Amino acid sequence: MIQQLNFGDLLPYWDVFARGLVFTIVLTLTSTVAGIGLGTAGAWARTFGPKWAGALTRAYVEVIRNTPFIVQLFFIFFGLPALGVKLSEDVAAFIAMVINLGAYSTEIIRAGIQAVPKGHLEAGVSLAMSRWEVFRYIVLKQAFMKVYPALSSQIIIVMLGSAVVSQISAEDLTYAANYIQSRNFRAFEVYIVAAVLYLMLAIGLRALLRGIGRAIFPKG
C-alpha cells in the first residue's frame, strides 16, 4: 500500500516546530561560542600552559572524545543530581554541548598552534611583545586561520548532534518532531520536515561561518 503524504496535518503544529527551531539555533550559537572559548583555553594549556594544566586538559580531552555524547548528557542530567548538582534540561544540554565541543576544538586548535613556525614566536619576543601578546597576535590568529575549515565542520557536527538533547526533554527541533509525531502519527511527513529544517540550518550555519571567516581573515 502506498501511503499518501499529508503535510496538512502538520500545519496546526507549526508553532511547535518554530519553537524547536529557535531552541536549536540558540543552543548551537551559544554553545559554539563558549565551546570554542573552552577549546582555545585548552589548546593554550596544552602548548604554553604549566605542566599540570596540560596534563589535566589532556585527561579531559581523552575522556570526552572517547565517550558517547548521549552518555555525557545523561551523566550531567540524570547522574549529577546524586551529587546534589541539579541542572535544568536547558542548562544541562548547554553544558554538555560546550564540554563536548571544547574537547574536540582543543585538539583542532592545538594542531593549528603547533603549525605556527617557531621563528614567528622568536620574532615577537625580539620585538618586546609580552607572552600574552605573542599568543594573541602571532600564534592564535595564524592557528585559527589554518584550522578554520576543520573547526567549521566540527561546529556543524555539534549542531547536528544537538538532536540528542531531546532525550532529556530539552525542547529542541528533534523534540518538536517527536512530539508532533506522537500526536498525529504522521511520522514520515514530520521527519521529512525535520530533516529539511536541519539541512537548511546546516547550510545556513556554513554560510555564516564562511562569512565570519572572510571578515576575520581577509586574505584566507
Added chain:
Amino acid sequence: MNFVTRAAATCAAVAVAGALFVSAAAADALADIEKAKLIRIAVPQDFAPFGSVGPDLQPRGYDIDMANYIGKQLGVKVQLVPVTSANRIAYLQTHKVDLVISSLGKNAEREKVIDFSIPYAPFFSGVYGIAGDKVTDAASLSGKTVGATRGAIEEQELSKLAPADATVKRFEDNNATVSAFVSGQVDLIATGNTVAATVAEKSPNRKPELKFVIKDSPCYVGLNKDEPALLAKVNAIITKAKEDGTLATFSETWLKAPLPANF
C-alpha cells in the same frame, strides 16, 4: 480491496459460526469444573507484577495468587495455563481454559465476545509524587514539573488536564521518565501503577505515592458468555476476597500500594 473485504467477511462468518457452535457445546461450565475437580485458568507469564516467572521457575504474581485463591474457594485443583495478551481471549473462546485471569481490561469490543466478572485488581495510570508533596488533583499541579513518557496515554491525558503554569517534561521511554523522577529532575511523574510499584521497590529515597488517578481501567476475570452460574460464583468469590482483606494483601504484596479507596 474487494478481495480483502470478501475474505474478511468470510473469516468473520466462520468465526461467528464457530463461536456459536462452541458455546452451544458447553452448557454449564461450573458443573463441569466441579465434576472434574479441576479449573483451568489462563494467566500471564510475561507481565510482572501480575504474572511472571520467579527465580524458582514457578509462575508468580497478582494474577497467579488470584487464580489459586479462586481454585481454593471452589475446592478444586488449579491448572495454570500461560497465555500472552494476544491469545488469552482465543484460549477462552476455544474452551482451552475456563477463566482468564490475565490483567484483562474491559472494552466494548471484548464485551461482545466474552463476559466479565467484577474487577479483581486495580490497574490505572496516575500522577505520583513523594510523600510530602501536596498534590491532590490536576489543578494543584500548578507550578510543578511532571515527567511523562511521550505518546503514552497518561501523557496525552495529562497534557489536557494540567494547568498552563505546570511543566510537562516528556521523555522518550519509561526508563528516562523514571530516572527523571528518581534523580529529582521532575517533582512528579505520570505513569501506570505497576511501574510505580517497581520504582517504589527500587528507589526507597524517592518513593512514588499516588496523588491522583488519570485513567482507571481495572482488571477483570474473563469468562465465556452464557455461563451465569460460573459468573455468579466468581463474582461471589471476588466480593469475599475484597471483604476478607485478601485483595488488599495481594495489592500490598504485588503492587506495593494499598487498594484504592474506591475499589
